[in-house]
Amino acid sequence: MSTEEFAIRPIGWVRASRGTTTDDFWGGTVARIELDAAAFDPSSLAGLTDFSHVQILYLFDRVDPSTIVMRAEHPRENPAWPRVGIFAQRKKSRPNRLGLSTCRLDSVDGLTLTVAELDAIDGTPVIDIKPYVLEFEPRREEVRQPAWMSELMRDYFSPYQK
Amino acid sequence: MSTEEFAIRPIGWVRASRGTTTDDFWGGTVARIELDAAAFDPSSLAGLTDFSHVQILYLFDRVDPSTIVMRAEHPRENPAWPRVGIFAQRKKSRPNRLGLSTCRLDSVDGLTLTVAELDAIDGTPVIDIKPYVLEFEPRREEVRQPAWMSELMRDYFSPYQK
Numbered sequence: 337m338s339t340e341e342f343a344i345r346p347i348g349w350v351r352a353s354r355g356t357t358t359d360d361f362w363g364g365t366v367a368r369i370e371l372d373a374a375a376f377d378p379s380s381l382a383g384l385t386d387f388s389h390v391q392i393l394y395l396f397d398r399v400d401p402s403t404i405v406m407r408a409e410h411p412r413e414n415p416a417w418p419r420v421g422i423f424a425q426r427k428k429s430r431p432n433r434l435g436l437s438t439c440r441l442d443s444v445d446g447l448t449l450t451v452a453e454l455d456a457i458d459g460t461p462v463i464d465i466k467p468y469v470l471e472f473e474p475r476r477e478e479v480r481q482p483a484w485m486s487e488l489m490r491d492y493f494s495p496y497q498k
Numbered sequence: 499m500s501t502e503e504f505a506i507r508p509i510g511w512v513r514a515s516r517g518t519t520t521d522d523f524w525g526g527t528v529a530r531i532e533l534d535a536a537a538f539d540p541s542s543l544a545g546l547t548d549f550s551h552v553q554i555l556y557l558f559d560r561v562d563p564s565t566i567v568m569r570a571e572h573p574r575e576n577p578a579w580p581r582v583g584i585f586a587q588r589k590k591s592r593p594n595r596l597g598l599s600t601c602r603l604d605s606v607d608g609l610t611l612t613v614a615e616l617d618a619i620d621g622t623p624v625i626d627i628k629p630y631v632l633e634f635e636p637r638r639e640e641v642r643q644p645a646w647m648s649e650l651m652r653d654y655f656s657p658y659q660k
Contacts, residue, residue, distance in 0.1 A: 420545030
């Protein structure tokens with residue numbers, strides 16, 4: 337198998353009020369995604385508002401590649417949580433620096449989507465948008481996750497506290 | 499904003515019995531993902547089995563770039579379904595050719611994951627693995643999708659019929 341690299345090109349960019357990275361308090365935030373007008377027209381989004389949610393794939397482009405974790409470490413450097421592998425956590429400093437968020441879709445206007453609680457900062461390159469489809473989600477079985485993750489996520493989607 | 503391209507490098511590859519593309523009947527299939535041993539060791543997967551499900555990001559590398567859809571078309575070329583934009587369907591021939599599947603994680607052994615019903619064919623490059631986290635999924639609201647998608651998905655995860 338080849339380890340060749342693949343080129344990924346942004347399809348659009350995030351427009352959001354938050355311009356620097358913060359871990360928590362994404363609750364109640366609203367962001368826009370503006371598609372690249374040189375590559376797309378509004379037909380690329382036709383029918384999307386028939387879906388309540390979308391999955392946004394994006395690139396953590398502000399992450400310095402030299403900080404990428406390849407092995408295991410404590411999530412958020414918190415020694416109270418176990419050392420887990422980079423593929424067992426959602427840390428930004430990860431191989432390929434890819435982000436994935438499921439968001440409520442509020443509206444589509446031309447080449448602009450408005451979405452709720454997208455945890456990506458202003459200017460983030462978006463590389464795909466997919467409709468959220470129930471049949472692709474966990475089927476016939478319960479979802480299980482470790483206690484540290486539930487604890488870590490406690491304030492992630494809480495409203496912003498000044 | 500720059501439209502610069504980003505390089506993505508496979509972190510591993512899918513090992514599966516299905517070697518050519520088919521739309522339906524992924525039910526009951528089992529696949530392995532083998533991480534790139536030149537880049538990773540088993541610590542990168544430490545703690546992953548505490549999660550019941552994983553999200554797999556991969557590249558539809560067998561899709562001919564010349565077939566990529568940028569606008570709207572009938573899903574599966576079925577005129578009974580509406581013409582919808584490429585970002586309102588999950589067709590493989592899409593910008594950046596990125597795939598995303600949520601799978602039940604059955605086991606981890608060294609650098610090999612075994613997952614249920616991964617809808618990717620043998621040799622597919624995997625570009626990220628994330629734990630499935632309940633808090634990142636739809637919150638406080640119902641999920642809604644159009645009837646054509648529910649119809650399209652009817653046999654997607656049905657057992658394979660010879």
